[in-house]
Amino acid sequence: MKFKSMRAIALAGVLAASALTGCGINKDATVAVLGNQEIKLGVANFYARYQQASFSDYISYYASYYQYEDPWHEDLMSSGDTTENSIKSSVMETVHEWYTLKAHMDEYKVALTDEQEEKIKKAATDFMEANSEEALAELGATQEIVEEVLRLNTIQHMMREAIIADVDTNVSDAEANMRAYSIITIPIGTHYEADGSQKEYTDDEVQQMTAKAKEFVARAKSADDKTYEDLAKEYEYTASAATYDADNDTLDAQLKEALDGLKAGEDATLVTTDANLYIVKITAETDKEATENNRKSIISDRQDKKYNEVLSKWQEDDGWEIKEKVWSKVVFDDFFSTSTEEDTENGTEVGTETSTQ
Numbered sequence: 212m213k214f215k216s217m218r219a220i221a222l223a224g225v226l227a228a229s230a231l232t233g234c235g236i237n238k239d240a241t242v243a244v245l246g247n248q249e250i251k252l253g254v255a256n257f258y259a260r261y262q263q264a265s266f267s268d269y270i271s272y273y274a275s276y277y278q279y280e281d282p283w284h285e286d287l288m289s290s291g292d293t294t295e296n297s298i299k300s301s302v303m304e305t306v307h308e309w310y311t312l313k314a315h316m317d318e319y320k321v322a323l324t325d326e327q328e329e330k331i332k333k334a335a336t337d338f339m340e341a342n343s344e345e346a347l348a349e350l351g352a353t354q355e356i357v358e359e360v361l362r363l364n365t366i367q368h369m370m371r372e373a374i375i376a377d378v379d380t381n382v383s384d385a386e387a388n389m390r391a392y393s394i395i396t397i398p399i400g401t402h403y404e405a406d407g408s409q410k411e412y413t414d415d416e417v418q419q420m421t422a423k424a425k426e427f428v429a430r431a432k433s434a435d436d437k438t439y440e441d442l443a444k445e446y447e448y449t450a451s452a453a454t455y456d457a458d459n460d461t462l463d464a465q466l467k468e469a470l471d472g473l474k475a476g477e478d479a480t481l482v483t484t485d486a487n488l489y490i491v492k493i494t495a496e497t498d499k500e501a502t503e504n505n506r507k508s509i510i511s512d513r514q515d516k517k518y519n520e521v522l523s524k525w526q527e528d529d530g531w532e533i534k535e536k537v538w539s540k541v542v543f544d545d546f547f548s549t550s551t552e553e554d555t556e557n558g559t560e561v562g563t564e565t566s567t568q
Contacts, residue, residue: 236252236253236256236351236540236541237252238251238252238253238256238351238353238356239251239252239253240252240534240537241534241537242254242255242256242533242534242537242538243255243303243306243307243531243532243533243534243538244530244531244532244534245307245310245311245314245529245530245531246314246529246530248310248314250306250310252537252538252540252541253351253353253356254306254356254359254360254363255302255303255306255538255541256351256541257350257351257352257356257357257360258302258305258306258360259298259299259302259541260349260350260351260352260541260547261350261360262298262301262302263298263543263547264350264547266294266298267546267547268546270282270283270287270294270546271546273287282294283295283543283544294543295542295543298543299538299541303533303538307526307531308367308522309363309364309366309367310363311522311525311526311529311531312366312367312370312371312522313363313366314525315370315525316366316370319370319373319374320373321366321369321370321373323362323365323366323369327365328362331358331361331362331365332358334357334361335354335357335358335361336354338352338357339352339354339357346547349547371518374517374518374521374522375514375517375518378510378513378514378517379513380510380513382506382509382510384502385457386456386457386458386509387456387502387503387505387506387509388456388457388496388497388502388505389454389455389456389497389498389501389502389504389505390454390455390456390470390475390493390495390496390497390498391452391453391454391493391494391495391497391498391501392452392453392454392455392470392473392491392492392493392494393439393450393451393452393453393479393491393492393494394450394451394453394489394490394491395427395443395448395449395450395451395489395490395491396449396451396487396488396489397420397424397448397487397488397489397490398412398486398487399412399416399417399420399421399486399487399488400412400485400486400487420488421483421488423446424481424488424490425481427442427443427446427448427490428478428479428480428481428490430442431478431479432478432479439479439492448490452494454498454501455467455470456505463484463487463489465482465483465484466482466484466489466491469482469489469491470491470493473491473492473493474493474496475493475494475495475496476493477492477493478492479491479492480492
């Protein structure tokens with residue numbers, strides 16, 4: 212879980228000082244060190260509080276639904292750690308990334324312009340003016356801290372663009388191509404009973420389901436009076452549309468092999484695996500929309516790979532050290548109440564867009 216974008220958040224209502232702990236820290240304390248650069252707690256704390264505010268509505272819902280007394284210290288994100296620690300860990304990863312990129316700006320001839328600095332200053336000012344004093348105190352927000360976070364976020368965006376500038380964006384039609392197919396999936400392994408218990412199908416049941424599937428395939432070849440979809444409904448099957456490319460490694464191997472052997476316009480075929488029966492047919496050799504989306508995804512993957520390779524190399528043995536005792540002072544105890552732009556008409560406070568990217 213990584214946080215990349217910045218959007219100002221307005222906090223509706225007055226936050227009780229006893230509920231949150233954002234205002235009771237030493238913002239000038241050193242929370243981490245990167246080489247000769249000392250990272251101040253104020254920056255990390257503000258970004259952590261910003262994320263806490265972003266997640267508050269989500270966490271509050273789960274706390275109410277599952278009756279958690281202390282949801283920030285439950286593993287709601289299935290990360291193997293508490294929600295607080297998961298968010299704080301990701302925040303510190305982002306802070307490490309920010310300052311790493313800042314330290315290497317000269318290598319890519321990246322520098323903020325006066326115009327960008329003015330936009331950052333205005334965005335920070337708008338953020339400060341959009342929120343109450345109580346909210347700003349709990350966020351640990353000051354004009355200088357908000358400007359620094361926005362500045363670092365802007366540098367990250369600029370550095371990423373510079374790093375990936377030479378990535379090959381040419382993707383051949385063959386590599387991008389997405390074939391379209393129709394699939395009916397019939398489980399023949401385990402299934403759930405009405406009472407929620409899990410049960411294996413008997414050999415007789417599997418034989419019956421297989422015979423029914425074969426009958427469907429045979430009828431589909433000659434059922435001129437019915438569409439494929441209508442015939443599927445008659446057999447109480449659900450035919451789903453999907454696409455795949457040549458490099459797909461998520462499909463069952465037997466299923467992909469069968470699809471690769473089919474051509475558009477050919478009759479459906481039955482594929483049998485240990486877990487499922489599949490009835491499949493190719494509906495188009497090229498799904499144009501899916502192919503173009505895949506082309507973009509391939510380019511994006513190349514860019515991500517290049518960016519992460521450069522960043523990882525810089526961060527190898529870079530001396531990054533988190534002052535755990537200082538960082539432990541940032542604790543999530545309660546919830547922020549956040550408003551949306553829809554609240555404007557109702558007179559509540561509204562956040563201001565602060566991205567300078």
